[in-house]
Amino acid sequence: MKNLTVNQDRLWDSLMEMAKIGPGIAGGNCRLALSDFDREGRDLFVRWCQEAGCSITVDKMGNIFARRPGTDPSMAPVTTGSHLDTQPTGGKFDGVFGVLAGLEVIRTLNDHGVETTAPVEVSVWTNEEGSRFAPAMVASGVFAGVFDLDYGHSRADIDGKTIGDELERIGYKGDETPGEHPIRAFFEAHIEQGPILEAEEKTIGVVTGAQGQRWFEATLTGSESHAGTTPMNRRKDALVAASKLVTAINEIALANAPHAVTTVGMMQVSPNSRNTIPGSVFMTIDLRHPDDATLSRMEEELRSACAGICDPVGIAAELENIWYSPPISFDPDCVSAVKNAAGTAGYGNMDIISGAGHDACYISRVAPTAMIFVPCEDGVSHNEAESATPQDLAAGCNVLLHAMLERASA
Ligand code: HGY
Numbered sequence: 001m002k003n004l005t006v007n008q009d010r011l012w013d014s015l016m017e018m019a020k021i022g023p024g025i026a027g028g029n030c031r032l033a034l035s036d037f038d039r040e041g042r043d044l045f046v047r048w049c050q051e052a053g054c055s056i057t058v059d060k061m062g063n064i065f066a067r068r069p070g071t072d073p074s075m076a077p078v079t080t081g082s083h084l085d086t087q088p089t090g091g092k093f094d095g096v097f098g099v100l101a102g103l104e105v106i107r108t109l110n111d112h113g114v115e116t117t118a119p120v121e122v123s124v125w126t127n128e129e130g131s132r133f134a135p136a137m138v139a140s141g142v143f144a145g146v147f148d149l150d151y152g153h154s155r156a157d158i159d160g161k162t163i164g165d166e167l168e169r170i171g172y173k174g175d176e177t178p179g180e181h182p183i184r185a186f187f188e189a190h191i192e193q194g195p196i197l198e199a200e201e202k203t204i205g206v207v208t209g210a211q212g213q214r215w216f217e218a219t220l221t222g223s224e225s226h227a228g229t230t231p232m233n234r235r236k237d238a239l240v241a242a243s244k245l246v247t248a249i250n251e252i253a254l255a256n257a258p259h260a261v262t263t264v265g266m267m268q269v270s271p272n273s274r275n276t277i278p279g280s281v282f283m284t285i286d287l288r289h290p291d292d293a294t295l296s297r298m299e300e301e302l303r304s305a306c307a308g309i310c311d312p313v314g315i316a317a318e319l320e321n322i323w324y325s326p327p328i329s330f331d332p333d334c335v336s337a338v339k340n341a342a343g344t345a346g347y348g349n350m351d352i353i354s355g356a357g358h359d360a361c362y363i364s365r366v367a368p369t370a371m372i373f374v375p376c377e378d379g380v381s382h383n384e385a386e387s388a389t390p391q392d393l394a395a396g397c398n399v400l401l402h403a404m405l406e407r408a409s410a
């Protein structure tokens with residue numbers, strides 16, 4: 001079985017086929033969670049898996065499991081997978097590669113009539129991106145028992161549509177209770193979404209863990225007033241305060257270099273009129289660091305910066321930590337299965353910590369888990385220009401195949 005390899009062209013063709021669903025405006029994808037495009041992508045994935053002889057189950061958070069039977073049906077499956085939802089300016093590979101690499105593993109096992117002892121499964125996790133509905137990874141979080149089902153269903157987008165309603169609307173609110181689906185071992189293949197593998201000229205990232213993240217929502221409230229008549233010393237300009245806070249947030253990353261990263265991704269100004277002084281600003285804040293204590297300290301620095309900016313000028317600040325995902329380490333046996341598979345295949349590889357969050361981070365709480373990274377061009381992701389080579393993607397898929405085989409026959 002050592003020489004078993006996946007079909008590089010078939011993997012690439014499936015990625016390009018899926019990329020036609022929810023096209024962006026610059027060659028990438030905009031397939032937001034639980035949108036009609038997400039449904040279309042899910043339907044295509046399900047059809048392909050059924051054609052490959054898999055049985056399909058869907059849980060109450062819309063997580064999909066496509067199962068290829070093993071010789072011992074009593075064994076829990078070895079599962080892979082990722083997500084099909086994308087950022088608004090998403091690429092063709094973030095998440096999708098992990099889903100379709102899993103399908104390619106199943107197609108390759110079928111081609112060669114390989115029987116595994118444990119079943120093999122491919123999963124699709126709902127709303128991994130956290131772009132349409134916050135927080136990210138919410139459905140794998142419900143599966144792992146981090147969030148309860150009501151919380152998961154109640155997450156709403158900016159139009160007030162909830163995950164529960166949208167699952168119903170697109171026909172993916174399944175019957176299975178999230179978390180009741182046993183997993184023997186979980187592997188997620190993903191593009192690195194950063195520049196390290198490319199810079200180090202390595203084909204495979206052996207992902208040993210992921211950094212922690214804290215998401216915040218801030219509402220700064222001053223008072224609207226006339227842009228022409230209000231003296232500067234009588235203003236409570238929420239946007240001036242927010243702008244100082246954005247700069248302070250950037251400085252928190254620089255002060256905790258080299259690993260800290262901070263981002264303000266969303267900002268809504270109200271009333272958003274060119275000749276009215278902004279009365280309030282809503283903004284999102286994303287803090288990340290591999291070390292939990294540093295991440296907590298960064299939150300303290302954020303809170304004192306916010307008070308220091310707003311209090312003296314009478315701006316009311318509400319700053320809520322809406323999500324905390326701690327740094328995690330993956331399962332040593334699964335990590336070594338990845339390392340062995342990469343080494344045996346002769347791929348240059350290195351250990352790496354994920355800067356991004358992934359469903360694997362939550363699944364690692366309920367099953368032995370590891371991840372496989374492949375390089376992406378210039379380390380660019382969450383950008384329509386996201387790009388990876390067919391060769392690297394096939395290499396990652398070969399490592400996935402053999403890491404899964406090691407755990408499915410053990
Ligand atoms: O934000 C992240 O790390 C991931 O894309 N959900």
Ligand code: MN
Pocket residue numbers: 083094095128190358
């Ligand atoms: Mn992803």
Ligand code: MN
Pocket residue numbers: 087094129382
């Ligand atoms: Mn992403």
Ligand code: MN
Pocket residue numbers: 128129356357358359
């Ligand atoms: Mn992710």
